[in-house]
C-alpha cells in the first residue's frame with residue numbers, strides 16, 4: 001500500500017484471531033477503516049462483531065494478529081491507552097450509572113474507558129464531578145449540542161434507553177475521538193430517537209469523526225454507512241457499498257444460515 005493510502009487508514013485490523021476454548025470467535029479477520037468514513041460492521045448473530053470490537057478497543061487480547069490506530073500498533077494495550085490514541089467505543093448496553101445525574105455521568109471518565117475514573121465511579125462517585133470540573137463546560141456544551149441538556153439534572157438511571165444511548169454518544173464525544181466504535185447504537189431505541197441518533201452521527205462525521213458501527217437494523221446501517229464490512233463465522237466475508245453487499249448472494253446465504 002502507498003504512503004498516501006496508508007495515511008487514509010485510521011484503523012487497521014490485520015489477521016486478528018481469538019478463540020474461547022474450542023470456539024473460534026475471530027478467524028483471521030482483516031479490514032481497514034478509512035478516515036472520514038462511517039463504516040458498518042454487520043453479520044448474523046454470533047458472527048463475531050462484538051468480539052472484534054473488544055479486540056480493537058483493548059478489552060480482549062488477541063491470540064494473533066494486530067490492530068493499528070493511526071499507524072500505531074495498539075495490540076495488547078489497555079482500553080484507556082487505545083483511547084489516548086484516538087479510538088473510543090460505546091457499549092451495546094450502556095453501563096449502569098446508579099446515584100448519578102446525567103451531568104455527573106458525563107463527567108465520569110471523559111475518555112469513556114475503564115481507567116482511574118471508572119474505578120472511582122464505584123469508590124467515590126461524589127468526588128468525581130468535583131475533581132473533573134474542568135470538563136464541566138465541555139460536558140454542558142456537548143449536552144446542548146445533542147439537545148439533551150434538559151436531562152442534565154435527571155438521575156442517569158431514570159432516562160429512557162434511547163436517551164441513554166444519546167448520553168453514551170455524548171460522553172464518548174467528550175474524549176474527542178478520531179474514531180468512534182458504536183455497538184448497536186439504535187438497538188431498542190424508538191424511531192424518533194433513532195432518527196435523532198442518525199443525524200447526530202452524521203453531524204459528527206461531517207465534523208471529522210470516523211465511525212465504525214455494529215448494527216442489526218439493516219435500514220439504519222445501510223442508510224448511514226458506506227462501506228459495509230460483512231463478518232461471518234469470525235472472518236470477513238465481503239465488504240463494499242450498501243448496494244453491493246445487499247445484493248451479494250454470499251451475504252444473503254450467511255444471514256439465512258445464521259438465522260438472524
Ligand SMILES: Nc1ncnc2c1ncn2[C@@H]1O[C@H](COP(=O)(O)OP(=O)(O)OP(=O)(O)O)[C@@H](O)[C@H]1O
Nearest residue numbers: 020023024025043044045046047048049050051052
Ligand atoms: N467471553 C466469551 N467467552 C466465550 N465465548 C464467547 C465470548 N464472547 C463471545 N463468545 C462467542 O464468540 C462467538 C461470537 O460472539 P460475538 O458476541 O462476538 O458475536 P456477534 O456477532 O457480536 O453476535 P450478536 O450479533 O448476537 O451480538 C459466539 O459464538 C459467542 O458465543
